[in-house]
Amino acid sequence: MHIDPSVTDWSRAQFALTALYHWIFVPLTLGLTFIVAIMETIYVKTGDEWWKKTTKFWMGLLAINFAIGVATGIIMEFEFGTNWSNYSWIVGDIFGAPLAIEGIMAFFMESTFFAVMFFGWDKVSKRAHLISTWLVAIGSNLSALWILVANAWMQHPVGMRFNPDTARNEMVNFWDLLFNPNAYTKFLHTISSGYVLAALFVISVSSYYLLKKRDIQFAKRSIIVAASFGLIISLFNLTTGDDSARQNALNQPMKLAAMEGLYNGKSRAPIVAFGILNPKKSYDNNESEFLFHIDVPDGLSLLGFHSFDAYVPGIKQLVLGDKEHNIESAASKMAKGKEAVAALKAYKEAKAKGDKAAMQTALEKFNANAKYLGYGYIKKPADLVPNVPITFYAFHTMVTFGFWFIVLFIAVLYFSMINELEKKRWLLKAALWSLPFGYIAQEAGWIVAEVGRQPWAIQDMLPVGMATSNIASSPVMVTFWLFAILFTALLIAEVKIMTKQIAIGPKEA
Template sequence: MEHIDPSLIDWSRAQFALTALYHWIFVPLTLGLTFIVAIMESIYVKTGNTWWKKTTKFWMGLLAINFAIGLATGIIMEFEFGTNWSNYSWIVGDIFGAPLAIEGLMAFFMESTFFAVMFFGWEKVSKKAHLLSTWLVAIGSNLSALWILIANGWMQHPVGMHFNPDTARNEMTDFWAVVFNPNAYSKFLHTISSGYVLASLFVIGISSWYLLKKRDIQFAKRSIMVAASFGLIVSLFNLTTGDDSAQQVAEHQPMKLAAMEGLYSGKSGAEIVAFGILNPSKTLNDKKDPFLFKLSIPEGLSLLSYHDFDAYVPGIKQLVYGDKAHNIISASEKMEQGKKAVMALKAYKEAKHSGNTKKADIERSLFEANSKYLGYGYLHKQTDVVPPVQITFYAFHTMVGLGTWFIILFAMILYMTMTNELHRHRWLLWAGVWSLPMGYIAQEAGWITAEVGRQPWAIQDMLPVGMATSNISSGSVMFTFWMFAILFTGLLIAEVKIMMTQIKMGPKEDTNV
């Protein structure tokens, strides 16, 4: 890894993070708003009430704006796997590419096809046919998320593959193991339900603004009723999927879990931090307290991770230096095995190239014996396995704290709407408005937790990020980083302006009923 320019790794990381963070502004809203629109249109078809058609078409218009711009950022992100991460694509492309190909051929095709019918076919197809197209768009967008998150889940917990030393590639051996990877499904359910929460906040925030302005009252109240009901259900479901995700992280990514909780020293009956301020001067080997201040729940982390109050949760120290009492192998031991695997792989290829079959067989056997920790062979020091603790900790707790607030908000707004008291509580309407940007913050914090928390790995325990980059100049990546930053910021500003214009205009009366 000495020949790799560190600035190339940093700029490649930064560019992909920039693209993903911008892309994730648009995707969750699409995932949730498609279902809210489908629910509203179902009410219209069932009741025949033109107010519901008017309501559906308004939210569908905002959905169309978000969908178009989200599509642009998503395409750029997929191209970056070939431009900036060609080594990654070469090594794991056979596995990672399969779900992405299925997503493009099946889910995205269905979503795009029926989107045209949904948006332009109001007076061209029957009510039921149009309703079907709306539901198929919702299902298609979520199927797209499923296949993408299967690919991402495999990166977090690689299964169903074998490394071929002849080609230096990971090759798929069990497609269904990849598809039914439990990590992928916990991630999928948690991700889409968080998208549903954001969409509910989106509808509530805009509708609350209408009520504060005392305009489009009937439209706003009906929209809030649907969004608050939907939001409360999915936010509670999001809570349960978060619990499952925590168990997956504890089992397959214990270092990420330790960083999420700022847990430096492992313990049985580990507490969970409800709120805390990390000590910025804390290092791995000093005796300083990791926290300047914290409020914690005794035994909560053990319960969350293993459903056992007394379960042992390893800390960062144990995962770096090992813990024989709990059968935890140190990072240095894994690095030693990894370096043996790297050397054996190189010797095997040389022996095979020279026609020395006997030596090739010996080296291949040595490689297979140590290949489990191949990725560790490319690390420089054992502390490289520790992700940025402060970023991971604060991102995780921001996500959890805001998620808790959203449950409370949905419950209060739903109750006040059902009792016809919502318009009397302006503070609650303002809470609905300001919770919309909080929803976006929670989304980005969740993404940061998942991706920053697994550093330094592109593929968990198998491929460090530094070995996944393309052999290009850091200057070219730096240039495209700023180019994309300007482009994405411009797209975001354009979306916000277009949406604000539509919101200020409000729902239009429909003359074609």
């Protein structure tokens, strides 16, 4: 296929831009809905009007974030049809079900229970309002489930078969798709990271009030709820992160190797606590991997395979192969992929001639090599290596901030409990300025997930170069900049409205 490579690059850039901007708004909504639901539950249980006021204030900020962020994800669906039409056709049947469920669920939850949550104070009973608030929290998170099921399928395609007559993947088992281990791991890790961001947001805004010596009781109460919630979820997030790494070790070993800058595989592989990659290093030279690094012994073997002794393949072994550890070389996979492509062509031609025997022979050959299909479009083995520096630094940024948030939640909770938080201005300042780290960690997580799996649009099945449409690159360039302007305007609007509302404070909530 002869697709202009610049179309692929611009389409990737555009998708990355829209996904990263979309993800500025989503995680706060996912987490803040739960924090608001917890606060309202305390109000209903205690009958304390203070909690109602507290709930209403955070609900107002949730409304701002929701209104600005809503429908920003729909742009990605536009892009599927225009820039990624080959991909859309090939995955169509698989994506159809989860995205349809998501669309219906989002519409009904958002139009019904969001309305009750925002308009229903004093119009429906306390209990009905509380149920609506919880349903918004559960519904918006379930909505995320279906998107992440679709994403997980691209990372680890299961529950389908490729139909050579229609050139589409057809769902064979919906439950395999839903219970794809990559799906629930990704879902839990993604939503829990959103909860951590929301907890940080509440703590950060509340710390601002304490630093300004205003709305003291409101801020203290909010901090206790958010720090407790944030700490529990952060610890849970560690376990889901561990599961994600294990899924990578099993299904996307190249991504795991890139995350750790591991070029040479080893048993008892250490994990890099801090490191600076050697920019000259490649899988086919003998340069050292790092200019500087501090390791945790055996950490990567433990993380990837839950065993100190486990062998973790490096980028070199994954490209060149390693018979001792039963790792197939890229060259061998590419040869099988080319056989799959040739068999697909033979099947198509035999079908056109009505030659059933030749069709059967070609189909058998195709099925024998079908799992290598994507490798048939790879030009050279080096193309199977993702961008190691971006994946490595994004992963370590995410993990570093993840640990920092745990320390922060513990410190904030401890000083809140002994009623000394107001005196610890250094901690309040640290909490205030940690909010951007939360957003950086969120985006870094998606960069690891998506850059680390390149060159695949669908793992082992379809490289990005084959997934793009055969169109000119200029309209994609134009819309890239259009989206950059639109999203930046939305972000500025969010920050302006949000900061104005925070400056007004909970008095008018």
